[in-house]
Amino acid sequence: MTIVDAVAEPLPRAVIDLAAVRHNVAHLTRLIAPAQTMLAVKADAYGHGLLPVAEAGLEAGATSLAVLEIPAGLVLRRAGITAPLLAWLHGQDTDWRAGIEADIELGVSAHWQLEAIAAAGADRPAIVHLKVDTGLSRNGATREEWPGLIRAALELQERGVIRIRAAWSHLADASMADDEAALAEFRSAVVQAERLGASFRVLHLAASSAGIRMPEARFDFVRFGIAAYGFSPFDDSTGGELGLIPAMRLEAPVTEIHVGGTTHARLGIGYADGVPTLGIAKTSIQLNGRRCPVIEVAADSMLVDAGAHRVEVGDTAILFGPGTDGEATAETYADWAETIADEMITGVAARVPRVYIN
Numbered sequence: 001m002t003i004v005d006a007v008a009e010p011l012p013r014a015v016i017d018l019a020a021v022r023h024n025v026a027h028l029t030r031l032i033a034p035a036q037t038m039l040a041v042k043a044d045a046y047g048h049g050l051l052p053v054a055e056a057g058l059e060a061g062a063t064s065l066a067v068l069e070i071p072a073g074l075v076l077r078r079a080g081i082t083a084p085l086l087a088w089l090h091g092q093d094t095d096w097r098a099g100i101e102a103d104i105e106l107g108v109s110a111h112w113q114l115e116a117i118a119a120a121g122a123d124r125p126a127i128v129h130l131k132v133d134t135g136l137s138r139n140g141a142t143r144e145e146w147p148g149l150i151r152a153a154l155e156l157q158e159r160g161v162i163r164i165r166a167a168w169s170h171l172a173d174a175s176m177a178d179d180e181a182a183l184a185e186f187r188s189a190v191v192q193a194e195r196l197g198a199s200f201r202v203l204h205l206a207a208s209s210a211g212i213r214m215p216e217a218r219f220d221f222v223r224f225g226i227a228a229y230g231f232s233p234f235d236d237s238t239g240g241e242l243g244l245i246p247a248m249r250l251e252a253p254v255t256e257i258h259v260g261g262t263t264h265a266r267l268g269i270g271y272a273d274g275v276p277t278l279g280i281a282k283t284s285i286q287l288n289g290r291r292c293p294v295i296e297v298a299a300d301s302m303l304v305d306a307g308a309h310r311v312e313v314g315d316t317a318i319l320f321g322p323g324t325d326g327e328a329t330a331e332t333y334a335d336w337a338e339t340i341a342d343e344m345i346t347g348v349a350a351r352v353p354r355v356y357i358n
Contacts, residue, residue: 012252012269012352016048018056019358020247020322024228025060027243032211035218037061038086038204040225041076042068047346048229048248049354051079057228058083066223070099070106077102086129088139096120105165107131109140114152118161128153129166130198132189134182134205140169143189150193166202167193171217173209173233183217209233212242230322231331231341238331239341246329248345249321250352254287254313255301263306265292267317270300274347275319276337283336286318286327287311320344 029037039062040046045053054065054076064084067073073085087099088107099106100122108114109131117126130153133140141149156162169186171179186205193200202220211222212233226232230246231239239246252269265287271277275297283294285304288311292304304317318327328336330344337344 015249015355020245021056022060025057029061036063036221038064038221038223040066043346047348073104097122100126126162134169134185150196167200168204246322250319254315265306265311267302270298272299274349279336
């Protein structure tokens with residue numbers, strides 16, 4: 001084979017359709033009414049871009065935002081976002097005072113976090129959401145620790161250091177039976193806390209999975225993550241079947257054409273950009289309206305077999321998108337790579353430019 005053409009410094013791109021984000025948030029918000037939508041924008045909005053997605057989601061009906069860490073919340077505050085923000089992943093070096101004074105609400109699941117908040121010396125009370133573990137074992141207070149956490153929080157509230165706003169938890173989403181057991185556990189924990197003197201303005205438990213299929217778990221609002229980006233949280237249905245539209249389209253240019261018995265096209269994207277190497281034998285990409293099987297994936301490029309079809313340097317290949325033009329979706333690509341759509345979209349490297357449309 002010979003290389004007949006090439007271009008220098010090719011750039012892939014992730015095209016983010018903010019109209020799709022708005023559609024998904026509006027669709028989900030209608031579904032769960034009268035509960036409200038808290039849009040999860042953790043992990044740079046699942047790789048879609050923190051600020052653009054936050055703004056689009058709020059425009060479409062989300063009433064609050066969930067980030068993991070206080071620094072992400074500070075980015076949103078500095079950009080002018082005034083909607084309620086919840087941050088719940090904290091470490092020993094967390095800047096509690098900055099978060100409190102930026103009016104970022106804090107998920108609290110351990111006594112040491114309450115102590116750190118009290119020691120922060122903020123000029124205003126911290127708004128806290130007290131988290132109980134209902135089976136997922138993701139940074140919630142165990143049922144043995146829960147009464148002590150409630151008592152400590154009530155003491156700080158009496159001193160004016162905090163204001164208790166919510167009780168909350170995560171579901172494991174392992175099975176409907178597991179979720180129903182966790183829901184009962186959550187209700188029991190809330191009753192226990194109220195008997196100790198706590199009063200909660202809001203309760204929240206469900207994320208995308210339970211938010212869609214478990215109305216009894218919606219409470220005051222649902223924390224929508226992956227569904228808001230167009231993907232199903234279930235194994236037995238796709239995002240499209242749930243009325244959702246994938247918001248990310250991953251594209252790459254053709255950078256070289258190798259002509260021989262068949263035409264091989266090299267694309268300017270590789271595993272350093274987040275393309276999985278697993279499942280190559282099953283993988284195909286969309287090029288000039290046709291699916292082309294993938295031959296290999298390198299660090300900064302991938303090679304596909306275009307067969308006898310005409311391909312030129314500069315043509316655009318689509319690795320995954322909404323699926324409306326025959327291309328794979330991130331869910332399909334995830335199946336090939338034996339992973340989940342969440343990993344596909346969050347795994348697109350930061351060096352891949354995000355381009356926003358609509």
